[in-house]
Amino acid sequence: MSDNSELPGAIVSRIIKSALPDNILISKESKLAIAKAAKVWIHYVTASAIDFSQASNRSTIYPKDVLSAIEELEFGQFNESLEEFLATITNTKKKDKEEKEHNKEKEKEKEKEKEKDKEKDKDNKAKDDSTDKKDNTDK
Amino acid sequence: MAKDQDMKDQEEIEDIEEEEEEVEEEVEEDEEEEEDEEEKKTSTTTTTSTSKKTSSKPTAATSKSSATTKKSRSTVTQLPIARVKRIMKSDKDVKLISQDATFLVTKSTELFLEYLVKEAFKKTVAEKRKTLSYKDISTTVKDTDPLEFLADIIPEKVLNQ
Numbered sequence: 655m656s657d658n659s660e661l662p663g664a665i666v667s668r669i670i671k672s673a674l675p676d677n678i679l680i681s682k683e684s685k686l687a688i689a690k691a692a693k694v695w696i697h698y699v700t701a702s703a704i705d706f707s708q709a710s711n712r713s714t715i716y717p718k719d720v721l722s723a724i725e726e727l728e729f730g731q732f733n734e735s736l737e738e739f740l741a742t743i744t745n746t747k748k749k750d751k752e753e754k755e756h757n758k759e760k761e762k763e764k765e766k767e768k769e770k771d772k773e774k775d776k777d778n779k780a781k782d783d784s785t786d787k788k789d790n791t792d793k
Numbered sequence: 794m795a796k797d798q799d800m801k802d803q804e805e806i807e808d809i810e811e812e813e814e815e816v817e818e819e820v821e822e823d824e825e826e827e828e829d830e831e832e833k834k835t836s837t838t839t840t841t842s843t844s845k846k847t848s849s850k851p852t853a854a855t856s857k858s859s860a861t862t863k864k865s866r867s868t869v870t871q872l873p874i875a876r877v878k879r880i881m882k883s884d885k886d887v888k889l890i891s892q893d894a895t896f897l898v899t900k901s902t903e904l905f906l907e908y909l910v911k912e913a914f915k916k917t918v919a920e921k922r923k924t925l926s927y928k929d930i931s932t933t934v935k936d937t938d939p940l941e942f943l944a945d946i947i948p949e950k951v952l953n954q
Contacts, residue, residue, distance in 0.1 A: 659876075659883060661872060662872075662876065665872055666906070669903060669906050669907065672907075673906070674914055678917070678925060679923060681925065684913070687930050687946075688909060691946065691947060692906050693880060694942065694943060694946055695901075696902055697883075699898055700881045700884050703894070704884070704886045708886075713889055714889035715891060715894045716891050716894055717896075720894050728939035729905070736897055736900055739897070740893060743896055744893070746869075
């Protein structure tokens with residue numbers, strides 16, 4: 655199970671590589687050290703965010719607690735891009751919701767149309783049947 | 794008035810719990826993605842969890858293309874949100890985490906990694922080397938005040954021998 659509480663190595667090394675120029679190599683132990691550092695960072699930020707949430711008598715960690723925590727830990731330079739990131743995800747969420755509602759409405763309309771079509775089919779069938787009967791009687 | 798506030802808080806928390814269930818669904822997908830990647834790297838591993846999901850796994854021929862489409866789907870963060878959340882929850886004091894807070898921590902981890910690597914790389918450049926070595930990281934940790942929290946897990950190497 656220890657595997658599940660570690661960050662995936664492939665993704666971590668992808669992030670490391672994208673932060674470095676192409677022709678630079680990374681030693682294996684520095685990769686390990688960086689992956690460990692990332693895990694400790696998560697614990698570090700979480701612990702500090704808990705302090706902020708508890709200070710305002712809450713048991714839930716909110717985004718503002720995370721932002722205050724990062725500021726407190728002297729990494730305030732991250733907060734600008736983090737706030738941007740937060741804005742984009744809330745926007746995409748809104749869009750998703752709107753899309754879902756839109757799709758639902760469309761589906762409803764489609765169902766209505768289907769029902770109408772069914773009714774029409776029934777009518778047509780009834781007509782067909784009657785004409786068939788007429789044909790039969792003619793013969 | 795205080796009661797009203799309590800009610801509101803309660804509602805908010807319930808909302809969050811609902812959101813969390815939604816996340817849990819995403820989580821499964823994320824994990825599949827990871828497993829796909831791990832499998833590519835080490836095809837001989839016999840992990841227990843991968844065997845569970847063999848049914849939903851694409852065939853070897855199509856796995857590459859599907860992996861790329863999956864990547865384009867999770868453009869929000871590179872790191873798996875589920876993992877980050879699990880690591881956060883391993884702290885005993887954590888009770889509830891809002892979904893956006895998890896997103897933020899995940900994103901901040903990516904930013905932090907980038908920061909740490911770039912700082913360490915400055916040392917590599919200063920010594921005109923082409924490999925980022927452990928020493929670059931450990932000296933960065935020692936020299937940078939905000940990184941002091943890493944001093945225990947990334948110590949400066951004591952001379953070998």
